[in-house]
Amino acid sequence: MHQPNEFCAVQHLTLMVAFCISTIAVDPQLAGQTTTAHEQMTDAERIQWFRHDKFGMFVHWGPYSYLAGEWNGQRIPVGTEAEWIMQRFNIPVAKYRQMAHNLNPTHFSAEEWVMLAKSTGMKYLVITAKHHDGFAMYHSQVSKYNIVDWTTFKRDPVQELSEACRRNGIRFCVYYSHREDWDDPDGFGNNWDYDRSKKNFNRYLEEKSKPQLRELLSNYGPLGLIWFDRGMDTPEHAREFIEMVRTLQPRCLINGRVGSYGEDLMGDYQDMNDNGMPTGGLQEYWEAPQTLNTTWGYSKFDQQWKSPGDVIHRMVEIVSKGGNYLLNIGPMADGTIPAPSLATLRRVGVWMQANGESIYGTSASPLPEQPWGRSTTKGDKVYLHVFSWPADANLPVPGLKNEVVAAYALTAPSRKLGVSQLDGTSVIALPARPSDDMDTVIALQLDGPPKVDPPTVTQGSDTPFELDYLSGVTTGKAIKRFNREGKFHIAKWTNPEDSVAWHLLVSQAGEYNMRIRYSARQESKGEKYVISTGAQSITGSVAPTGEGYQYNTFDLGTIKFSRAGPYVVRINPAADYDHNLMYFQLLELVPAGPRMVE
Ligand code: H79
Secondary structure, eight states: OOOOHHHHHHHHHHHHHHHHHHHGGGOTTTTTOOOOTTOOOOHHHHTHHHHHHOEEEEEOOSHHHHHTTEETTEEOOTTSOGGGHHHHTTOOHHHHHHHHTTOOOTTOOHHHHHHHHHHHTOOEEEEEEEOTTOOBSSOOSSOSOBHHHHSSOOOOHHHHHHHHHHHHTOEEEEEEOSSBOSSSTTSBSOOSSSOGGGOOHHHHIIIIIHHHHHHHHHHSSOOSEEEEOSOOSSHHHHHHHHHHHHHHOTTOEEBGGGSOTTSOOOSSBEEOSTTOOOOSOOOSOEEEEEOSSSOSSOOTTOOOOOOHHHHHHHHHHHHHTTEEEEEEEOOOTTSOOOHHHHHHHHHHHHHHHHHGGGTTTOEEOSSOOBTTEEEEEETTEEEEEESSOOTTSEEEEETBOSOEEEEEETTOTTSBOOEEEETTEEEEEOOSSOSSSSOEEEEEEESSSOOBOOOEEEOOTTOOEEEETTTOEEETTOEEEEOTTSOEEEEOOOSTTOEEEEEEEESSOEEEEEEEEEEOOGGGTTOEEEEEETTEEEEEEOOOOOSSOOOEEEEEEEEEEOSSEEEEEEEEESSOOSSOOOEEEEEEEEEOSSOOOO
């Protein structure tokens, strides 16, 4: 039998703690030791540091930083990506190449950048070794179009950053755009200089993309992760990239964008779409890459900076949903980090210094979002992140079923706060004022790992029940995830124990017409699933919806709630199948016909 998910989370955590204790002191990656292909590494071991560390620095830096959002008087509109300038204005390769000679980052200091990441509380750093424009920011032997051979700067920033990271205990990682290359005649994306029909994409893969990846994996010591972007054309090609990373650096993580868009997750974890924020409830490793203003590469026009409060709230929101926050800086071409970015990160660092315990090593909180803020959890503790301080200084925490052994502000642990119970709600007596305007963290020491009731789905008058991934409770292998396009669904269910269930509070008795929305592949055609509540059940048959993820809605039969009150509605595969049943999005229960009066 499968255990409820909360127990799985605890098991995970115990494993994680055990692993950290045995490895952190002599973490080979941080100590600069590369590993051999012979080293056996499970997926769970490989991802431990990532699960724990939560917060990373992304750096977008390249020839586009020199243009800073402007080409021949044409501007990149604020709100769009300045690193896309070559594509946006169809700058000819010859002209962009000429421009790139000018890159001369005399103010670049790897130590300063890494120390900024460190003092902000970031634990890993991802540098654009090659973005879509095709220019390598490291000394590549594969192509002269790199910062050492192409400019007068003559230094290798990737090398310098890798060393500074190692010195300061920050995990060094690289971004490599493996499919896109606007410089290479056979790379993907440049159809203004090159004729798309004449491209030999395999040549680009074999002669530039793979050899450059091999350099990055071979010459810069152990990498924490490789951040691929924009996907690959086929799963077979994606697998070749994965294979190379696994062979040369078995410890190195691979982000999900290594794969192609229509495929299930390849690599070790899923990236949310750029600047995206999931609504919650995800059950796999994920990361949210986000910007500090609205561009990744530097733009002199973009002053739409997030405030330190925005950054902290976003981080907490992401971590409260089990994800990692990869926050971008876009240094100027000369190596200077824009002053507003510095100021914001310094403030975030002050908060992290005081409150890091509520971020590092935590997991998604079982408590839902609250009007006053968010929460994170670790072991027997829950951390309440109070964004809006209640006027009466009483903080309601509904639905927590544990005994609260102690409550205190994280920055004043010896001053215990009063806790009272009111109709299943714990109420914490807060100090009159927050100690931090942006987020004051209240720690709750519980009598065990946090337990909460499953969410209850209620209905308005005459409106359908909308049973979605967010309010459903999964069992077995069924998990909540998002696809490459950032769309949410339930997947990975293959047999009857893998299910999703909803707790409904029916206020209107009667018959309901059911509508189910999902995406399914050809391989699942005709496979059966069961929708049940109490003694009633309906068997449905999966209809393929096409390649990739194309969600369709299908009418099913009716079910009847003969009286108002609580019900559980469940969906599960009807038999054992050897692949995912469907990518489920929504079950709607629409009141049918006249109401039944009890
Ligand atoms: O590196 C950053 C982006 O440049 C990269 N991912 C992050 C981490 C990225 N690659 N692709 N995309 C983002 C999505 C592409 C969006 C586009 Fe557009 C819409 C390309 C063309 C239209 C935005 C608007 C960029 C140019 C115009």
